[in-house]
Amino acid sequence: METYFNRFKQAYVALSGGADSAAVLMLAAENMGAKNVKAFTCIGGHVFEYEIQKAAEIAAKLGVEHITAPAVIPAVFYENTPDRCYHCKKAVLAKIAEYAGTAVIFDGTNIDDDPANRPGFRALAETGVVSPLRDLGLGKSFTLEKVKALGIDFHDESCKATRLTLPIDSERMDTVERAENLLRDRYRGIRYKIDENRIEFKKPLCLTEQDFENIVNAVKLSR
Numbered sequence: 001m002e003t004y005f006n007r008f009k010q011a012y013v014a015l016s017g018g019a020d021s022a023a024v025l026m027l028a029a030e031n032m033g034a035k036n037v038k039a040f041t042c043i044g045g046h047v048f049e050y051e052i053q054k055a056a057e058i059a060a061k062l063g064v065e066h067i068t069a070p071a072v073i074p075a076v077f078y079e080n081t082p083d084r085c086y087h088c089k090k091a092v093l094a095k096i097a098e099y100a101g102t103a104v105i106f107d108g109t110n111i112d113d114d115p116a117n118r119p120g121f122r123a124l125a126e127t128g129v130v131s132p133l134r135d136l137g138l139g140k141s142f143t144l145e146k147v148k149a150l151g152i153d154f155h156d157e158s159c160k161a162t163r164l165t166l167p168i169d170s171e172r173m174d175t176v177e178r179a180e181n182l183l184r185d186r187y188r189g190i191r192y193k194i195d196e197n198r199i200e201f202k203k204p205l206c207l208t209e210q211d212f213e214n215i216v217n218a219v220k221l222s223r
Helices: 019-032 049-062 075-079 084-100 120-127 140-150 170-183 209-222
Strands: 011-014 037-043 065-070 104-106 190-193 198-201
Touching: 011 019, 011 084, 019 037, 019 049, 019 104, 019 140, 037 049, 037 084, 049 065, 065 084, 075 084, 084 104, 084 120, 170 190, 170 209
Parallel strands: 011 037, 011 104, 037 065
Antiparallel strands: 190 198
């Protein structure tokens, strides 16, 4: 592990607020020294505010400088085509590169991530971003164990745009955020598919009538 990170003098970590990028930040800080590592979080209408706050908390716990800045997301992203994640990630990485200069950029891609299901992989290759977890053969089980030391509750999250099937706009993304903020801590892995007016969960849950009422009320309050 130390040998791997010793190749780099300075690093910027694309910190989303999730477990994978948090684990990378921990490894980089441990092996390179916190003063040689910076965390970067993209902010914008497609990013959940609670994830931005969590990223700040992670960086603070590790004594790493945390930088936030909006990326210029291209118009094609808002058309909500199948490759929207590619266009978004390319824009985010370009913004980080503006700050990083000659420093390496790390991201949280791990060995369990399937390139066939992640258009953003192409952006990583095109921008020369380094994925330590993937390089070291480490997957989700490693990251979840590693981040326990932070004492932070991580949710398996994706951006607000994944809840939309129609062209993306800020108003509907904000509605999604309001609804999920009311439900996230009680119902793990919740997804409010606003254009289809339905709720999904990452994992099966056994819901009571009261749960259904809670969910319906949260959706009504979000509008």
